[in-house]
Amino acid sequence: MQADCANCFGLCCVALPFSRSADFAVTKSAGHACSNLRQDFRCGIHTQLRDKGYPGCTVFDCFGAGQKVSQITFGGTDWRRAPETARPMFEVFPVMRQLQELLRYVTEALELPPARPVHQELRTALAHIEGLTRGTAESITGLDVNALRDQVNPLLLRAGELARAQVPGPRKNHRGADLIGAKLSGADLRGASLRGARLVAADLSGADLRNADLIGADLRDTDLRGADLSDALFLTQAQLNAAKGDASTVVSGSLRRPAHW
CATH class of the missing domain: 2.160.20.80 (E3 ubiquitin-protein ligase SopA)
Incomplete structure (x- = not known):
């Protein structure tokens, strides 16, 4: 659930929009590649992002969604070699990011010993979400992520309460x-x-x-x-x-x- 840019097709640099502001030097619409994206899908100013006016890029985390969409959902076929995959790939990415974020929280909750009373429910939720991330592009983009969050959040809240209760x-x-x-x-x-x-x-x-x-x-x-x-x-x-x-x-x-x- 950590970003592996070497196995991603630069999805955060293409799929997501950003506006000129203190966080970004220019305005870019969704689905259009950032001018700093190289042909190898790496950032051309990665070590200079803050100096070049892109601090917003340095705080972004896809939770591993980029490589999962690139290598699993689309089987390693990139959007440059197969332009027909571009639109569905860019639509899947933000949904996958939310799923990966949920996986990250549920995984952490399972590592909290005081949260043992809800571990079984958390394991069930983990397996369900992981299964969703392995679906087709169509099934992923069709998900109601807000409804999924509503199901998982009570478990995370309970896990947090149990862990916090250890503080006198x-x-x-x-x-x-x-x-x-x-x-x-x-x-x-x-x-x-x-x-x-x-x-x-x-x-x-x-x-x-x-x-x-x-x-x-x-x-x-x-x-x-x-x-x-x-x-x-x-x-x-x-x-x-x-x-x-x-x-x-x-x-x-x-x-x-x-x-x-």
């Missing part, structure tokens, strides 16, 4: 809260629910976020310098990439410290 004492509930620009430096947020919280440009420097549920939290430009994110629940690489941190920010697991920190 009262636990803050900021689920869906508007915390844009909030001053939370040094805050004790162990075991807090920050599901879907808007933390854009918030100051969380030095905050303790161990066992905090961060699923869907908006961490764009959030100050995480010196924050402890070890054992944070459902934190993704894309969220980290969108935030601001430094060498003293503690991350763990499969997550890596972004190069721009």
